[in-house]
Amino acid sequence: YRQDRLAGAQSYFTPVNAESRAAMDAVWDDLAGGAGDELIIRVKGRDVAIPQFRNGIARAGFHALCGKPLGAADYLALAEAIRVLMLDNIxxxxxxxxxxxxxxxxxxxxxxxxxxxxxxxxxxxxxxLYLEGEGTFEFERTASRLREMQAEDWGN
Incomplete structure (x- = not known):
């Protein structure tokens, strides 16, 4: 039922500043309903730690998920374990x-x-988000997916 609260709600906050941090915190408080606990997902014999998890909602900073040597298996296991990911500071x-x-x-x-x-x-x-360097063409698909994932009815 908490996911229904997302209908029509903003899901992409830019730029990263005090206002967007406050908005992300408000969404967390509304959806998670309190402080989260660390979630440990075991993938191929190692642990992947997600800093906050509560009621199917995970929250992590960009560097916690993309600044470490994680791969597709880690992200697939994360996606299976949660319903909503709040990702801060891309x-x-x-x-x-x-x-x-x-x-x-x-x-x-x-x-x-x-x-x-x-x-x-x-x-x-x-x-x-990605304007220069190798992979700009490939990133266009990611940008498109990010836009699609912002749709009110996405994921239902």
């Missing part, structure tokens, strides 16, 4: 953080395929 991506950008693409693909609802704060709109 930076602009490019040559300087190419590995993080590739992981982000893989994360979005896993969430998209599993119909996990994404609520996030980002430095720029989806089409402006």
């Amino acid at each position: 930076p602009c991506l490019g040559r300087s953080n190419f590995n993080e950008a590739k992981r982000f693409v893989t994360l979005i693909d896993a969430l998209y395929e599993a119909k996990v609802r994404l609520i996030c704060s980002a430095a720029a709109p989806p089409e402006m």
Whole structure:
């Protein structure tokens, strides 16, 4: 029933600033209904830690999920374990953080395929997140998916 609260609600907050942080916190409070606990997902013999989890809703910063050497199996396991992911502080991506950008693409693909609802704060709109470097063409699909995932009825 908590996912019904997302109908018509903003799910992509930009830029990352005090206002978007406050909005993300308000969404967490509304959906999760309190403080979360760490979620540990066991993948191929190792643990993947998600900083906050409550009522099917997970919350993590971009670097907690994309700044570490995680792969498709990790993101698929995460997508199976949750219904909503709140992802904070997505930076602009490019040559300087190419590995993080590739992981982000893989994360979005896993969430998209599993119909996990994404609520996030980002430095720029989806089409402006990755403007230079190898992989810009491939990122267009990710930007498109990010837009689609913002639709009111997405994931239902």
